Amino acid sequence: MAGFGPNEWLVDEIYQQYLRDPESVDKAWWDFFADYQPREGDRQSGNGGEPAKDVSDEPAEDVSGAGAAPEQAGKRPPSQEPTNPPASHPAVQVGQQPTTQSPTPVLPRDPEPAEDVDKDPGKAAKEQPRKPVDSEEAQKAERVPLKGPAARVVTNMAASLSIPTATSVRAVPAKLLVDNRTVINNHLSRSRGGKVSFTHLIGYAVVRALEALPEMNYSYAEEDGKPGLMKPTHVNLGLAIDLQKPDGSRQLLVPCIKDADEMDFAQFWAAYEELIRKTRGNKLSVDDFSGTTITLTNPGTIGTVHSVPRLMSGQGCIVGVGAMEYPAEYQGASTETLARLAVSKVMTLTSTYDHRIIQGAQSGDFLRRIHQLLLGEDDFYDDLFRALRIPYEPIRWIIDVSASHEDEVNKQARVHELIHAYRVRGHLMADTDPLEYRQRSHPDLDIVNHGLTLWDLDREFATGSFGDRTIMKLRDILGVLRDSYCRAVGIEYMHIQDPDQRRWIQERVEVPHEKPKREDQLRVLRKINQAEAFETFLQTKFVGQKRFSLEGGESVIPLLDGVLSAAAEAGLDEVAIGMPHRGRLNVLANIVGKSYVQIFREFEGNLDPKTAHGSGDVKYHLGAAGTYTGADGAEVAVSLVSNPSHLEAVDPVLEGFARAKQDILALGEEGFTVLPVLMHGDAAFAGQGVVAETLNLSQLRGYRTGGTVHVVVNNQVGFTTSPAAARSSIYATDVARMIQAPIFHVNGDDPETCVRVARLAFDFRQAFKKDVVIDM
Numbered sequence: 141m142a143g144f145g146p147n148e149w150l151v152d153e154i155y156q157q158y159l160r161d162p163e164s165v166d167k168a169w170w171d172f173f174a175d176y177q178p179r180e181g182d183r184q185s186g187n188g189g190e191p192a193k194d195v196s197d198e199p200a201e202d203v204s205g206a207g208a209a210p211e212q213a214g215k216r217p218p219s220q221e222p223t224n225p226p227a228s229h230p231a232v233q234v235g236q237q238p239t240t241q242s243p244t245p246v247l248p249r250d251p252e253p254a255e256d257v258d259k260d261p262g263k264a265a266k267e268q269p270r271k272p273v274d275s276e277e278a279q280k281a282e283r284v285p286l287k288g289p290a291a292r293v294v295t296n297m298a299a300s301l302s303i304p305t306a307t308s309v310r311a312v313p314a315k316l317l318v319d320n321r322t323v324i325n326n327h328l329s330r331s332r333g334g335k336v337s338f339t340h341l342i343g344y345a346v347v348r349a350l351e352a353l354p355e356m357n358y359s360y361a362e363e364d365g366k367p368g369l370m371k372p373t374h375v376n377l378g379l380a381i382d383l384q385k386p387d388g389s390r391q392l393l394v395p396c397i398k399d400a401d402e403m404d405f406a407q408f409w410a411a412y413e414e415l416i417r418k419t420r421g422n423k424l425s426v427d428d429f430s431g432t433t434i435t436l437t438n439p440g441t442i443g444t445v446h447s448v449p450r451l452m453s454g455q456g457c458i459v460g461v462g463a464m465e466y467p468a469e470y471q472g473a474s475t476e477t478l479a480r481l482a483v484s485k486v487m488t489l490t491s492t493y494d495h496r497i498i499q500g501a502q503s504g505d506f507l508r509r510i511h512q513l514l515l516g517e518d519d520f521y522d523d524l525f526r527a528l529r530i531p532y533e534p535i536r537w538i539i540d541v542s543a544s545h546e547d548e549v550n551k552q553a554r555v556h557e558l559i560h561a562y563r564v565r566g567h568l569m570a571d572t573d574p575l576e577y578r579q580r581s582h583p584d585l586d587i588v589n590h591g592l593t594l595w596d597l598d599r600e601f602a603t604g605s606f607g608d609r610t611i612m613k614l615r616d617i618l619g620v621l622r623d624s625y626c627r628a629v630g631i632e633y634m635h636i637q638d639p640d641q642r643r644w645i646q647e648r649v650e651v652p653h654e655k656p657k658r659e660d661q662l663r664v665l666r667k668i669n670q671a672e673a674f675e676t677f678l679q680t681k682f683v684g685q686k687r688f689s690l691e692g693g694e695s696v697i698p699l700l701d702g703v704l705s706a707a708a709e710a711g712l713d714e715v716a717i718g719m720p721h722r723g724r725l726n727v728l729a730n731i732v733g734k735s736y737v738q739i740f741r742e743f744e745g746n747l748d749p750k751t752a753h754g755s756g757d758v759k760y761h762l763g764a765a766g767t768y769t770g771a772d773g774a775e776v777a778v779s780l781v782s783n784p785s786h787l788e789a790v791d792p793v794l795e796g797f798a799r800a801k802q803d804i805l806a807l808g809e810e811g812f813t814v815l816p817v818l819m820h821g822d823a824a825f826a827g828q829g830v831v832a833e834t835l836n837l838s839q840l841r842g843y844r845t846g847g848t849v850h851v852v853v854n855n856q857v858g859f860t861t862s863p864a865a866a867r868s869s870i871y872a873t874d875v876a877r878m879i880q881a882p883i884f885h886v887n888g889d890d891p892e893t894c895v896r897v898a899r900l901a902f903d904f905r906q907a908f909k910k911d912v913v914i915d916m
């Protein structure tokens with residue numbers, strides 16, 4: 141039982157439940173309880189072989205003993221007499237008769253007339269004289285024996301008094317901890333979900349600090365009466381959890397995270413949350429309680445500023461965390477004053493340690509090490525961000541720079557420089573690569589290089605027209621900039637010389653993120669499922685046949701759905717698509733509407749002679765035409781032109797096809813109601829000259845089609861070559877900059893964002909009759 145420490149009460153409680161009904165206890169406990177023998181003191185307090193009775197079901201035990209005479213039963217034994225009587229009752233000298241003071245009687249008033257009593261039925265009760273309270277009766281109190289878990293807590297606390305402890309205290313600024321946690325949770329809320337708490341971060345810092353001071357993980361032990369030192373091979377971090385029981389009482393549980401020193405932060409976070417889930421679901425097992433080497437308790441969550449917790453036997457240290465508060469002398473200051481003076485919230489860390497094996501200097505160094513880690517030393521936050529695959533660098537600790545009035549004016553200019561830098565370079569930090577994780581940064585996007593620090597995050601600056609607000613905190617400015625340019629979409633548009641086009645994009649991008657509606661999400665899911673199911677079926681049914689699969693690029697189907705749905709809603713006459721071989725069968729089936737039966741028949745060699753163009757034509761060269769139904773029920777004609785050649789040869793063919801149809805419609809210069817959509821591979825878009833030639837003709841009067849939506853399916857490999865060995869440009873789409881086309885780089889693993897970008901690209905084409913490029 142000693143190995144369970146403060147959790148012994150729970151073991152006893154589960155044992156009582158096991159005795160009443162073994163099936164009500166998790167079977168993981170059965171082997172443990174098979175030879176479990178409660179201590180003798182536990183049996184006497186209700187922890188033995190019989191189930192403990194509920195205190196409310198029986199009267200309080202008589203402390204005078206079972207053999208006391210009946211007339212003695214109501215007397216208080218000498219040990220129970222109060223040493224210091226209340227001040228309102230003077231002490232009585234020995235041999236002196238106590239003076240009994242009779243209460244002054246309250247004379248009743250003359251009775252009121254009957255009609256008055258009837259008007260106020262409660263009046264008679266109010267006027268009744270109060271019954272005097274007997275002073276001896278008032279001093280009586282019910283004595284309730286402590287049994288079960290409560291008795292075990294008493295035993296544990298009494299045992300803890302035998303450990304000679306001391307406590308070290310350190311105040312730690314929480315500014316960097318708060319800001320980096322905000323960055324982490326903002327990223328998680330937009331990606332996989334979940335939330336990181338302060339205790340997660342502090343607990344991991346405790347584990348990391350033990351690497352430098354492993355002696356804080358040791359414990360005292362005796363063998364044959366001789367003192368000794370236990371040196372665990374791993375860190376088992378105990379978490380003090382305050383558990384509220386169904387009856388309203390509260391108990392303390394301390395399960396532990398095993399081998400925490402071998403985990404990165406993502407694993408530590410998952411193990412922590414799993415332990416909390418098991419605690420709340422009453423699923424903790426014997427192994428969850430045993431072997432704790434060091435404990436973390438955080439009473440700061442309920443506002444406690446400073447805590448000196450009790451140290452249990454078998455451990456050498458327990459760390460307490462206080463509440464995060466501004467220093468007392470600044471708690472009356474306004475938010476603006478706190479930001480101007482660079483005042484941070486502070487939390488108190490305490491290290492209560494076993495003084496037999498740990499000295500004060502070691503404990504102080506331990507807290508200093510935790511302090512250093514929470515300020516970002518030794519890449520603490522970098523490791524956290526890498527473990528969570530957050531593609532940005534964390535905020536850095538830096539001393540605030542005192543500023544005069546002139547410097548404040550300069551800071552204002554630097555904020556505008558920062559906004560411009562994000563508009564120009566923000567795409568370089570965007571998380572657009574689903575194949576490789578790396579932390580992205582750029583000197584132009586680092587606030588330190590603009591003369592700003594983390595202390596400026598809560599200071600307000602004039603923004604002009606940015607974000608629809610004239611005054612914003614730097615924290616909010618950075619939030620809008622990162623959400624707009626550095627998430628799953630990176631936008632290149634500042635090379636466009638027309639300010640109206642740049643402003644148009646800014647007005648639609650630099651806005652708070654809105655989650656798609658549920659029906660829109662379900663439509664995206666259906667399109668992804670259609671694309672995935674089609675490729676899976678072909679792979680299973682027609683093994684070994686050449687089909688130029690779309691696998692890995694399935695998000696292009698909901699992306700095309702977004703473009704065609706927007707075209708249908710806008711009332712366009714037709715959408716004409718040109719594309720290479722890869723993914724053509726999927727587009728034919730799920731976008732153009734070619735029947736599955738016809739496609740499968742072609743796989744079996746039954747090619748319709750009317751659709752073939754030459755003796756060597758195959759199924760992935762063919763085109764088709766159909767009608768597409770958008771999300772709101774609107775319809776638009778759709779056609780996929782044949783591409784008997786390889787890759788980009790179809791580009792000028794499609795543009796001529798669309799221009800010819802527009803000329804037939806003869807709606808004039810504003811009537812570009814046939815939308816060309818060209819799909820490309822990344823290597824072909826950068827490597828084939830026909831792409832540049834087609835782009836160069838796109839704005840000429842004799843060739844223009846009112847703008848083409850280019851979709852580059854970027855699988856980062858071309859002709860078996862990686863991008864690093866295939867081109868000198870940063871992006872495969874850099875050739876499109878020559879015609880000042882906006883370029884949207886989007887992460888293909890985020891289909892919802894792909895659809896949003898598709899609609900934005902279509903709207904830009906409609907507004908300015910120009911080409912636009914989506915690099916997926």
